[in-house]
Amino acid sequence: MQANLYSEAEIIKGCQQNDRFHQEILYRRFARKMYGICLSYAGDRSLAQDMLQEAFMKIFKGLRDFRSSGSLEGWIRRIVTRTAIDHLRQLSRIESFIDDKQEIPETQTEASALDMLQTKDILKQVARLPEGARAIFNLFALEGYTHKEIARELNISEGTSKSQYNRARTLLMAWIIETNT
Amino acid sequence: MTSFDKWYKHSIESRQEDPPEALWDAIQNDLDVEQVWTRLDHALPVNNKKPFYTILAVAASLALLISAGIWMFNRPENVMPGISTPSLAEYKLNSMERMAVGPLGVIHDRNIIIRPKEIMITTTESLVSQWPAFTDMPSYTHISRPPAFVSYAEPDRQTLLAERSLPSSERSLYADIDFSEDARKKNTSWQIGVTGQLANTWMVNTKTMEGLQSDHLTTTNATFGNNIGLHATWILNQRYKIKNEWQILSRTGQSYQEYINGQYVATSLDLNYINTAILFYYHPFEKKRPHAVALGLYAGMLQEATRQKDGDIERITGDYASFDYGLLLGYEYEHRLNKGFSLSSGIYTRYGLTNIFAGNQIVPAYLNQTRNAAFLLSFSLNYQLQ
Numbered sequence: 001m002q003a004n005l006y007s008e009a010e011i012i013k014g015c016q017q018n019d020r021f022h023q024e025i026l027y028r029r030f031a032r033k034m035y036g037i038c039l040s041y042a043g044d045r046s047l048a049q050d051m052l053q054e055a056f057m058k059i060f061k062g063l064r065d066f067r068s069s070g071s072l073e074g075w076i077r078r079i080v081t082r083t084a085i086d087h088l089r090q091l092s093r094i095e096s097f098i099d100d101k102q103e104i105p106e107t108q109t110e111a112s113a114l115d116m117l118q119t120k121d122i123l124k125q126v127a128r129l130p131e132g133a134r135a136i137f138n139l140f141a142l143e144g145y146t147h148k149e150i151a152r153e154l155n156i157s158e159g160t161s162k163s164q165y166n167r168a169r170t171l172l173m174a175w176i177i178e179t180n181t
Numbered sequence: 182m183t184s185f186d187k188w189y190k191h192s193i194e195s196r197q198e199d200p201p202e203a204l205w206d207a208i209q210n211d212l213d214v215e216q217v218w219t220r221l222d223h224a225l226p227v228n229n230k231k232p233f234y235t236i237l238a239v240a241a242s243l244a245l246l247i248s249a250g251i252w253m254f255n256r257p258e259n260v261m262p263g264i265s266t267p268s269l270a271e272y273k274l275n276s277m278e279r280m281a282v283g284p285l286g287v288i289h290d291r292n293i294i295i296r297p298k299e300i301m302i303t304t305t306e307s308l309v310s311q312w313p314a315f316t317d318m319p320s321y322t323h324i325s326r327p328p329a330f331v332s333y334a335e336p337d338r339q340t341l342l343a344e345r346s347l348p349s350s351e352r353s354l355y356a357d358i359d360f361s362e363d364a365r366k367k368n369t370s371w372q373i374g375v376t377g378q379l380a381n382t383w384m385v386n387t388k389t390m391e392g393l394q395s396d397h398l399t400t401t402n403a404t405f406g407n408n409i410g411l412h413a414t415w416i417l418n419q420r421y422k423i424k425n426e427w428q429i430l431s432r433t434g435q436s437y438q439e440y441i442n443g444q445y446v447a448t449s450l451d452l453n454y455i456n457t458a459i460l461f462y463y464h465p466f467e468k469k470r471p472h473a474v475a476l477g478l479y480a481g482m483l484q485e486a487t488r489q490k491d492g493d494i495e496r497i498t499g500d501y502a503s504f505d506y507g508l509l510l511g512y513e514y515e516h517r518l519n520k521g522f523s524l525s526s527g528i529y530t531r532y533g534l535t536n537i538f539a540g541n542q543i544v545p546a547y548l549n550q551t552r553n554a555a556f557l558l559s560f561s562l563n564y565q566l567q
Contacts, residue, residue, distance in 0.1 A: 018216055020209070027205060036196040049204050056208050061215075122192050141186040142193060173185055 041084035043127035093131035374563035378408035406432030454481035507533035
């Protein structure tokens with residue numbers, strides 16, 4: 001299926017009419033990217049698939065009232081992110097953070113050195129982070145949320161958001177470099 | 182956002198891993214269910230007026246019961262049980278006239294029973310000539326009145342007993358009253374009769390209560406039944422009586438409109454019982470004695486239970502418990518007729534204390550807790566045994 005042959009407007013209109021063909025086009029066009037986002041939040045494939053399934057059901061229902069004032073991808077991504085956070089919240093995992101006592105290695109990575117890093121095990125390293133810290137890091141690094149917005153979204157303090165993000169980033173860098181050396 | 186963050190974002194977003202194909206199948210299944218339900222919801226006839234008619238029926242029943250109660254309560258005073266209905270019309274006497282009738286002079290105004298009897302009222306002058314001691318009686322009241330046939334106020338028993346030395350000629354006025362002390366205590370009597378009831382019945386369970394909600398697909402309909410029985414009443418005294426009632430036909434049930442196998446059909450449950458009840462009555466108002474409140478217990482034995490679904494009747498006696506029992510609460514008004522007969526009308530409420538659903542192969546008893554309840558409009562024809 002050539003999902004890219006159809007315009008967004010056409011896909012939206014078809015989905016609003018509950019046309020299965022256009023619904024599949026929408027799914028094929030965005031599923032891969034959104035699956036990657038879900039994996040970064042979930043830490044395992046099973047949970048990521050549950051998140052993605054629920055997110056797309058919300059997307060198809062929400063399209064009935066969708067007004068194309070903004071980017072379709074941005075709108076879909078927001079739904080996927082919120083769904084992922086809600087899932088973690090329901091599982092009572094959203095409040096698991098990096099312990100203060102955990103040793104954080106000192107790592108300095110040059111920008112040029114990043115190019116040498118491989119991404120094949122990145123999800124495996126992300127999965128090592130506690131769910132709460134992982135969510136904070138993804139919201140900041142993937143979605144571009146500010147710490148104030150993250151604090152409001154997760155019902156934590158801005159200070160906790162900053163500290164957890166810094167810890168998570170440092171740990172991730174260290175783990176990724178470790179696996180690549 | 183640091184360089185690491187940007188690298189991380191790019192890495193995640195550029196991943197070339199597709200979700201498994203089974204995920205799209207699962208999403209399609211969810212979409213199918215969603216679309217079918219939406220079509221069903223729009224296509225099936227839901228009774229949008231269901232709460233209106235149900236509420237209207239209940240309100241009409243309550244209005245009728247309350248109106249009947251108010252009408253009965255505001256009726257003119259009636260005579261006490263055990264005393265025959267006046268054959269002559271009662272005259273409304275003012276307090277002065279009530280107080281000064283008859284040869285005894287003093288007549289206490291309390292507990293007065295209006296009882297018509299033809300007598301001759303004597304004036305004070307003639308009273309004095311006949312009863313020289315009359316003027317010595319306390320609270321002597323003069324009255325000047327030509328002789329006339331009027332209803333007179335029977336004096337209370339205390340006053341009568343104080344005047345045991347009535348001449349025999351005057352005693353005839355009170356011939357049917359026993360002046361002895363024992364007679365004052367001997368107020369008990371018996372009454373038998375037949376009873377008919379119109380009942381608004383309810384089988385109180387989760388399904389019935391959900392059917393009263395406007396957004397529920399099942400509709401609960403107001404259900405009515407008839408009860409017929411006999412009773413025997415022991416009248417203890419002017420205030421209390423105990424009634425034992427046997428209802429040879431006592432029906433309870435509930436009707437619904439619900440979806441079964443995709444069709445919106447009428448269903449009803451009918452349970453026939455033989456009931457017995459014992460009720461304790463109390464007359465709370467001194468002057469309005471025909472009014473009584475009742476509290477009691479009932480017990481019933483199930484004879485048959487049926488379910489009617491879209492015209493088909495199915496016996497389901499085994500799904501319901503053989504015995505039921507509960508509480509009764511009510512109000513009654515008794516209207517005296519002639520020659521010992523009286524007509525009672527009352528409003529009662531009945532509530533079962535046990536789960537009448539015994540369970541079946543599909544639903545166990547504890548998952549469908551059901552109680553019998555009813556609002557009853559009752560009529561009895563009674564006969565006073567001498």
